[in-house]
Amino acid sequence: MKYIVPMCAVLLLSACATQPDTSGIAVEQNKGNFNDQLRVDNPDLGEKLAITDVKTRQTNQLTDVVVTLSSQYKKSQYLQYQFKWFDKDGFLIKGNHSPWQPLTLFGFANTQLPGLAPSSDAVTFSLAVRKVSTESQEFKD
Numbered sequence: 001m002k003y004i005v006p007m008c009a010v011l012l013l014s015a016c017a018t019q020p021d022t023s024g025i026a027v028e029q030n031k032g033n034f035n036d037q038l039r040v041d042n043p044d045l046g047e048k049l050a051i052t053d054v055k056t057r058q059t060n061q062l063t064d065v066v067v068t069l070s071s072q073y074k075k076s077q078y079l080q081y082q083f084k085w086f087d088k089d090g091f092l093i094k095g096n097h098s099p100w101q102p103l104t105l106f107g108f109a110n111t112q113l114p115g116l117a118p119s120s121d122a123v124t125f126s127l128a129v130r131k132v133s134t135e136s137q138e139f140k141d
Contacts, residue, residue, distance in 0.1 A: 024079070024130035027051050027067055045131055048073035052110070063117040067127050069103075070110045079103040081129045083115035085122035093122050103129075 024045050053068035063085075071077060084097040098115070105111055115125060 024128070025049050025051060025069075026126060026128045027054060028124075028126045048077060049079075049105075049129065059116070061120040063122060063125065065115045065125055065127075067113045067115070068110055069105065069113055069129065071105045071108050074107040076107060077105045078132045079105055079129055080132055081113050081127060084126045084128070085117050086124045086126070087121050088123050090124070093118065100130075102132075 024042060048071065050070045050072055051067060052070045053066075055066045057064050065083075069081075079102075080100040081103055082098055082100045085093045087093055103111065103113075113127060113129075115127065117123075117125070
């Protein structure tokens with residue numbers, strides 16, 4: 001398995017589950033390379049999560065990826081994640097992105113988020129992670 005580091009991490013704002021199209025943290029692969037670029041739109045979430053590793057390999061002509069997400073926070077975080085796949089020209093492969101998947105990340109824990117390209121046309125990917133909040137969940141210190 002090939003270890004690919006450095007990576008591109010982009011932080012985007014997600015206020016709550018009532019805004020289903022917003023993102024929190026994102027990793028994007030561009031033409032097989034990762035660039036160190038960090039964008040913080042939500043400092044609170046940016047302090048609580050870190051993308052610490054990205055691994056890729058080819059499996060039966062499909063791109064297989066594992067992204068390691070680490071909690072930098074003492075309490076559990078209720079999140080969702082989604083992979084999107086792009087062709088060699090950088091266009092989104094329509095209808096082939098995964099649905100938002102639920103994820104509970106416990107305090108100071110690490111987890112690996114696996115993704116498998118839907119077809120051999122998918123050569124790059126984007127992974128978005130967003131915070132889900134409800135009135136019954138607390139995200140305050």
